[in-house]
Structures are given as structure tokens and as C-alpha cells.
Amino acid sequence: MSDSKPLGALSGHPYYRVGYPWRDGTVDPGSGVASLVRPFEEKERFGEDVRENVAPWLRESHPDAVLSTYTGVRRLVPGRVDRLKGDTLFCDRPDERKRCLGRHAVAVTTDLKGKPVGEPKVIRDARIGNGSLRLPPPRAPEVVARPREGGPYRPEERQGARRRRCGVGPGPHTAQ
Numbered sequence: 001m002s003d004s005k006p007l008g009a010l011s012g013h014p015y016y017r018v019g020y021p022w023r024d025g026t027v028d029p030g031s032g033v034a035s036l037v038r039p040f041e042e043k044e045r046f047g048e049d050v051r052e053n054v055a056p057w058l059r060e061s062h063p064d065a066v067l068s069t070y071t072g073v074r075r076l077v078p079g080r081v082d083r084l085k086g087d088t089l090f091c092d093r094p095d096e097r098k099r100c101l102g103r104h105a106v107a108v109t110t111d112l113k114g115k116p117v118g119e120p121k122v123i124r125d126a127r128i129g130n131g132s133l134r135l136p137p138p139r140a141p142e143v144v145a146r147p148r149e150g151g152p153y154r155p156e157e158r159q160g161a162r163r164r165r166c167g168v169g170p171g172p173h174t175a176q
Contacts, residue, residue: 014038016076034076036084036112047071049114050088054106057120064093068102072135073110083117085109087135089126103127105135 020032038046051067058065073086089102105126109117127133 010037012039014042016081034078035074036076037074046073046114047088050108050110053110053115054088054108054120057116058090058106058122061122062090062092065090066094066100068100070102073108073114077109082112083109084112087123087126089133101127101130102133105133107136 015037016034017037018032018034021028047069050071050073051069055067058067068089068091071086071088073084073088075085077083077085085108087105087107089100089105091100091103094100103125105123106120107123108120111117123135126135
């Protein structure tokens with residue numbers, strides 16, 4: 001399902017994607033992270049809606065804050081298909097060129113229209129300078145670890161695990 005032809009066919013409509021760690025051809029059970037993938041224009045509109053809805057909340061505590069154009073709100077809340085979570089970036093104030101790459105982030109859970117559900121959370125120093133983001137990883141559902149052959153399960157073994165992605169059917173907006 002990660003071949004370019006099926007993904008190309010899916011790209012015209014929203015669809016669900018699931019990523020899960022695997023090692024030596026074996027999936028780590030219960031560790032999948034599901035996300036909603038939208039066509040580019042729809043993703044951009046959704047990002048604008050998230051920023052528009054998060055901005056008033058952010059300005060209460062950070063009056064000079066400027067939101068970045070980045071919005072990474074796409075992961076499904078475990079057990080729900082109507083709630084997404086992720087991050088949108090912001091700066092305390094724009095740089096001398098009046099731009100904001102986003103040094104900090106607001107972690108937020110939204111409905112499918114981009115309206116926050118619950119209390120957003122500020123994550124300070126999510127980016128160092130103009131470098132890569134250092135956001136907390138998505139949390140997979142808790143898994144009850146089973147002893148493996150040759151010894152107990154050790155979380156550090158997952159560090160080298162690869163993540164495989166799989167498109168899974170049409171998204172919520174196609175069934176209207």
C-alpha cells in the first residue's frame with residue numbers, strides 16, 4: 001500500500017494512514033499511529049482554520065506571538081475518528097525580516113473542522129534556531145508487553161525499529 005500508484009489514486013480525496021513500528025518483518029502490536037491525510041488545498045484550508053482558532057487562545061498568554069504557517073494537526077486521537085491532534089508553530093515575535101519559522105509549538109486536539117477541543121498546551125523551544133523540530137513523538141496506545149523469546153521485552157529495542165505506512169480507505173469527507 002505504500003506504492004506510488006495507490007497513493008496517487010488516494011491523493012484526490014482524504015484518506016486514513018496508519019504507521020506502525022516493525023522489526024525483522026514483525027509488527028509491534030498495538031503501537032500504530034493513525035492519521036488523516038487530506039488533499040493539498042483542503043489541508044491548507046484546515047491549517048488556516050486551526051491557526052485562526054488557536055490564535056485567540058495563544059494571545060491571552062503570549063500577546064506578541066505570531067503563528068507560523070506550519071500546522072501538523074493530523075494524528076487521530078486513539079479510539080476516535082472525529083478528533084485530530086498535533087502541533088502548530090509560533091514565535092514570540094517575528095524576526096527582523098518579519099517572518100516566523102516557529103520556535104515554539106502549541107499542541108492541540110481539534111475536531112475535523114479545526115476547532116480546538118480541550119485545552120491546548122504550549123511547548124517551548126520546539127526548534128533550536130532554524131534547525132529541525134524537536135516535538136514530542138506521537139504517543140501510541142499503551143501496549144501490554146509480552147516477554148519475548150530469549151528474554152524480557154525492553155523498550156530500548158524499539159529504537160532501531162522502522163515505521164511502515166499504509167493508506168487505509170477513504171477519509172471522513174468522502175462519505176457525505
